[in-house]
Amino acid sequence: MSADPIISLRGVTKNYGSGATAFQALKGVDLDIAQGDFVAVMGPSGSGKSTTMNILGCLDVPTTGAFLFKGRHVETLDRDQRALLRRRYLGFVFQGFNLLARTTALENVELPLLYRGEDRRTRQIAGMAALDKVGLKDWWDHTPAELSGGQQQRVAIARAIVTQPDVLLADEPTGNLDSERSVEIMQLLTDLNRNSGITVLMVTHEPDMAAFARTIVHFKDGLVERVDQGAMA
Numbered sequence: 247m248s249a250d251p252i253i254s255l256r257g258v259t260k261n262y263g264s265g266a267t268a269f270q271a272l273k274g275v276d277l278d279i280a281q282g283d284f285v286a287v288m289g290p291s292g293s294g295k296s297t298t299m300n301i302l303g304c305l306d307v308p309t310t311g312a313f314l315f316k317g318r319h320v321e322t323l324d325r326d327q328r329a330l331l332r333r334r335y336l337g338f339v340f341q342g343f344n345l346l347a348r349t350t351a352l353e354n355v356e357l358p359l360l361y362r363g364e365d366r367r368t369r370q371i372a373g374m375a376a377l378d379k380v381g382l383k384d385w386w387d388h389t390p391a392e393l394s395g396g397q398q399q400r401v402a403i404a405r406a407i408v409t410q411p412d413v414l415l416a417d418e419p420t421g422n423l424d425s426e427r428s429v430e431i432m433q434l435l436t437d438l439n440r441n442s443g444i445t446v447l448m449v450t451h452e453p454d455m456a457a458f459a460r461t462i463v464h465f466k467d468g469l470v471e472r473v474d475q476g477a478m479a
Contacts, residue, residue, distance in 0.1 A: 251314075252281040252412065252445055253302060258311035260297050271297040273468035274311070279461075281412075284439045284446045286456035286476060289465030296417075298465065299449055303336060303415050304328040316412075333362065337406030337414045337444075341421035343398045345390045345405075351377060352386040355405045362409070376404035379442075380434060396427035403434060407444065414438070416448040420455055432458040 260272040272294045279285055289295045300306040301313060304320060307328075313320040315331065323331065337358075345354045355376050356369040364372075377383045380400040390398050399419060406414055416435065420428035436458055439446045448459065456462050459476040 250281065250317075251278040252316060253277070253279040254312070254314040255298070255301075255308075256312040256314075258298075258301065258308045258313060260294075260301065260306070261309045271468055272301075272308070275468075275470055277463065277470055279445065279447065281445055282439070282443055283461055284436065284459045284476070285448065285461045285463060286459035287447065287449045287463050287465065288451070288453075288456055289471070293465035294468040295449055295465040299415060299417065299447065302413075302447060303338065304332040333358070333409070335412045337409065337411035339399070339402050339406045339414065339416040339419045341418035343390070343395075343402045343422070345398055345401060347390055350387050350389060351382060351393065351401045351404075354390070354401055355408050357405060358409050372408050373404075376408040377401070379407065379438070380404045394427070395423050396430055399423065399427075399431055400434065403431075403438075407438065407442070411444065413445045413447060416446065418449055418451070420450070420452065428452075428455060 255275050255277040258272055258275040259270065262269045262271060275294065275298060287295045287299065301308055308321050320328065320331065352370065352373045355373040359369040359372055374383060374386060377386055380403050382397060382400050382404065385393065385397065393401065420431050423431060432455055435446055438444050450456050457476055462474040462476050464471045464474070
């Protein structure tokens with residue numbers, strides 16, 4: 247892993263509302279994430295972990311404080327600039343898979359490249375390569391209804407990595423899966439982290455899933471409570 251953090255948060259706060267109804271979701275978060283790390287983010291509901299992930303995913307901005315991505319101050323970017331950063335450097339995996347029901351696995355995986363304006367041939371080659379990485383190359387022409395939950399999440403991961411992102415943000419990626427499928431997905435994320443060098447940030451409520459990570463960040467009451475080394479460190 248690189249010694250220089252790919253992501254740094256310094257004194258990040260996030261307020262919602264104003265006056266008597268104001269709520270401070272983040273109260274001064276400091277956090278460094280090393281390039282190539284596998285980070286699990288944990289904490290009770292309302293602890294600030296989801297707000298932090300939204301900021302790291304360029305889906306929201308801090309009220310105060312600094313957010314640096316590869317040394318660039320993201321908090322100074324406008325909406326379009328953040329969208330470009332998100333499209334170029336970040337991949338997203340969600341608990342609910344978020345696949346288009348009437349399209350094939352390959353077409354689902356190609357979507358980020360379609361938004362980039364890539365030609366059909368380029369999309370197909372990259373899409374098949376991504377499906378191959380998640381072990382579903384032979385299932386390219388199946389729709390989500392023809393796939394198991396674990397396979398659907400693999401397609402979602404292929405879609406997230408088809409653009410070769412630097413950072414993969416996963417929000418409860420095993421939340422809708424049974425124990426066996428959950429372990430398979432975690433092993434896949436571990437392989438992508440180790441073999442492709444993708445920095446993985448994962449929100450989870452499950453300690454046994456967090457154990458796959460190298461670093462475990464615990465949130466409480468809008469702050470980072472502590473940072474532990476995971477079993478894979």
